[in-house]
């Protein structure tokens with residue numbers, strides 16, 4: 846068993862559609878446990894720091910504006926192979942290319958407004974989890 850933790854963000858397009866519960870149901874149906882969760886509004890400088898790795902990309906400023914445009918729900922997910930498992934459950938970054946019944950295929954509307962974020966490695970998961978949560982806020 847390789848029990849891992851990963852960071853999930855339910856993005857502003859999804860909170861605007863009031864589908865936090867539907868996304869959480871998908872997460873839990875696939876065996877991941879939501880062991881920490883909070884609904885917040887990101888400041889622009891927080892979004893810039895969180896997505897700093899994309900700062901040279903043409904979509905960076907638009908991404909920062911979008912991620913700070915409304916509430917997000919940040920979550921820590923725990924389970925077997927959580928990083929890869931959640932990426933499978935989310936589907937491809939572009940909802941148009943995501944597999945049937947993935948979160949992004951069902952709920953995303955564009956490559957930017959793609960409903961959810963998930964860490965892409967265990968190393969980044971640790972960094973991203975500590976970006977949003979103190980260890981005392983995580984009840985594993």
Ligand code: CMP
Nearest residue numbers: 899904908938956957958959961962963
């Ligand atoms: P996410 O998995 O959170 O990682 C970076 C985000 O940038 C991505 O989801 C999208 O919301 C956004 N984005 C916007 N345009 C692109 C693009 N062309 N390629 C990848 N990500 C993009």
